[in-house]
Amino acid sequence: MIMSKNTIKNLDFQYILNMIEPYSPYGIKKKKKIRTFLPGEEELLQEELNKVEFFLRHKKRDEMKNVLVHFKEIGESIEKAKKGYVLLTVELFEIKYFLIQVNKLIETIKADLEPEKIKFNLEDIQLKRLPELEKSLDPKEDKLNTFYIYDEYSKKLINLRNRKRKLKREMKEEKEVIKDHIKKEYDINLNLKDEVVVSKAEKDLIEKIETGDYLTFSSENYLNHIYALRKTEKILQLENKYDELKTLEDKEEKRIRKNLSKLVSESYDSFKWNIDTIGNIDLVLAKSEEAKQTESTKPVVVKDNYLKIKNGRHLKTEKFLNERGNEYTPITIDLAPGTTCITGANMGGKTVTLKMVGQVMAALSYGLYVPCEKLEAGLRNFIYISTGDEQSVERGLSTFGAEISSLTEVLEKDEGKGLILIDELAGGTNPKEGYAITKTIIEYLNEKDSISIITTHFDKAAEGENILKLQVSGLSHIDENQLKDELKLNPKKGQEIIAKYMDYTLKKVEGDEVPKDAIRIAQLMGLQESIINKAKEIIDESN
Numbered sequence: 001m002i003m004s005k006n007t008i009k010n011l012d013f014q015y016i017l018n019m020i021e022p023y024s025p026y027g028i029k030k031k032k033k034i035r036t037f038l039p040g041e042e043e044l045l046q047e048e049l050n051k052v053e054f055f056l057r058h059k060k061r062d063e064m065k066n067v068l069v070h071f072k073e074i075g076e077s078i079e080k081a082k083k084g085y086v087l088l089t090v091e092l093f094e095i096k097y098f099l100i101q102v103n104k105l106i107e108t109i110k111a112d113l114e115p116e117k118i119k120f121n122l123e124d125i126q127l128k129r130l131p132e133l134e135k136s137l138d139p140k141e142d143k144l145n146t147f148y149i150y151d152e153y154s155k156k157l158i159n160l161r162n163r164k165r166k167l168k169r170e171m172k173e174e175k176e177v178i179k180d181h182i183k184k185e186y187d188i189n190l191n192l193k194d195e196v197v198v199s200k201a202e203k204d205l206i207e208k209i210e211t212g213d214y215l216t217f218s219s220e221n222y223l224n225h226i227y228a229l230r231k232t233e234k235i236l237q238l239e240n241k242y243d244e245l246k247t248l249e250d251k252e253e254k255r256i257r258k259n260l261s262k263l264v265s266e267s268y269d270s271f272k273w274n275i276d277t278i279g280n281i282d283l284v285l286a287k288s289e290e291a292k293q294t295e296s297t298k299p300v301v302v303k304d305n306y307l308k309i310k311n312g313r314h315l316k317t318e319k320f321l322n323e324r325g326n327e328y329t330p331i332t333i334d335l336a337p338g339t340t341c342i343t344g345a346n347m348g349g350k351t352v353t354l355k356m357v358g359q360v361m362a363a364l365s366y367g368l369y370v371p372c373e374k375l376e377a378g379l380r381n382f383i384y385i386s387t388g389d390e391q392s393v394e395r396g397l398s399t400f401g402a403e404i405s406s407l408t409e410v411l412e413k414d415e416g417k418g419l420i421l422i423d424e425l426a427g428g429t430n431p432k433e434g435y436a437i438t439k440t441i442i443e444y445l446n447e448k449d450s451i452s453i454i455t456t457h458f459d460k461a462a463e464g465e466n467i468l469k470l471q472v473s474g475l476s477h478i479d480e481n482q483l484k485d486e487l488k489l490n491p492k493k494g495q496e497i498i499a500k501y502m503d504y505t506l507k508k509v510e511g512d513e514v515p516k517d518a519i520r521i522a523q524l525m526g527l528q529e530s531i532i533n534k535a536k537e538i539i540d541e542s543n
Contacts, residue, residue: 040379103134194228309334339443340467358421380419383421425441
């Protein structure tokens with residue numbers, strides 16, 4: 001795993017994982033063990049992305065989903081057969097049905113398969129037909145989604161079943177004779193259970209029945225007596241013979257099931273291959289569905305240590321904004337090893353930008369299409385994010401203590417090409433110490449192979465050689481008078497209005513330029529003018 005559970009949570013990456021929805025039990029199992037790709041596995045990742053592309057463009061996608069959803073779990077039955085157990089009829093049915101679905105999936109995939117255009121190992125999606133076993137499980141060759149122990153399996157079985165049917169006819173005929181006598185003598189009809197219900201009020205009829213030869217007392221309730229057909233000696237003899245034949249039939253059916261189970265066992269490796277391949281196909285198809293839903297794109301995988309994101313989107317935030325009628329601003333950012341610092345007002349979307357970068361790179365590592373217009377990037381050994389809310393009551397740590405503890409663990413790993421994202425480092429301690437710690441860590445990370453982004457209000461902490469300094473464009477482009485007029489008309493919606501005008505794109509900052517959006521926002525929101533002026537004086541003095 002390249003990410004801790006906490007990082008997955010803070011990036012909202014589970015939101016993306018939840019959109020990957022395989023259709024078969026095999027795909028669901030594969031998703032639980034979904035792999036990530038590390039530096040050095042670029043070719044393997046490229047193959048995975050090529051598979052996603054193949055299924056994304058496949059003309060029979062819907063048919064493929066319909067086939068996958070009909071697969072049932074047969075793994076336990078296959079293991080039983082391998083160990084020499086005799087499979088039940090229902091298990092043999094499920095295996096036959098599995099083979100039918102395998103053939104359907106093969107045909108569906110082939111329907112839009114041009115080998116010359118395939119950019120991955122075709123064997124990865126090639127399923128194995130088992131024609132001999134199919135014929136054994138379908139001796140009538142009717143291709144139906146049913147299974148039972150067919151007469152065609154054994155002459156002995158045919159003979160036993162014919163004799164059973166003959167005995168059953170004889171029993172029925174004997175019972176019909178008795179029923180006719182009952183009808184004539186008592187003027188009553190038996191139900192399907194060969195029983196008759198007589199009201200206790202009909203005492204004469206009850207006496208007649210109980211002294212007769214055709215019915216026997218079965219049970220009673222507070223209103224009625226219930227009588228059953230009395231079996232004659234001939235019926236009893238026929239039933240005994242029938243039971244004997246049934247025992248022989250069961251024994252013969254078990255012998256047949258044993259032979260079929262052995263054939264299943266002999267195909268064990270092929271079944272295991274198909275189960276694994278179905279899981280892979282299903283998971284990749286689910287990845288392609290997620291790509292389609294999120295309008296994600298195929299990333300460009302490089303071996304070099306950099307990342308370039310064009311118009312990247314944080315999917316959960318985008319959905320949240322769209323549901324409220326607001327637009328999400330995609331972010332473009334190019335990053336190299338070392339430290340990048342992002343400054344800007346608290347409403348400037350810095351945290352979302354961090355999460356967007358992490359989410360995009362996590363998607364790449366999981367072999368997914370990425371939520372941006374274009375991504376060109378190298379793989380990461382690990383991804384880490386700190387958002388300043390890593391409180392741990394169990395460990396007795398404050399926000400700052402938990403934040404530093406978590407960061408220390410990451411710095412100790414030093415696994416090379418990582419992605420380290422830190423939001424407002426040391427924001428939970430006093431400004432002087434916070435500034436010192438922030439500046440030191442910025443400089444420390446700037447010497448590493450990892451790509452690190454730190455958002456901070458400590459502007460001078462970002463000073464230093466080769467440290468990329470970015471700033472949220474913010475409100476620099478707006479007509480301030482127009483914004484003030486709108487705020488006057490809707491004073492209770494100040495935060496929403498400012499957010500609407502906020503430009504969340506990033507611009508490169510040169511020298512000691514200090515962002516002024518915090519002062520501007522405070523002024524627009526109506527903070528007293530005297531306080532605003534004093535704050536400006538303090539900023540000027542500090543410069």
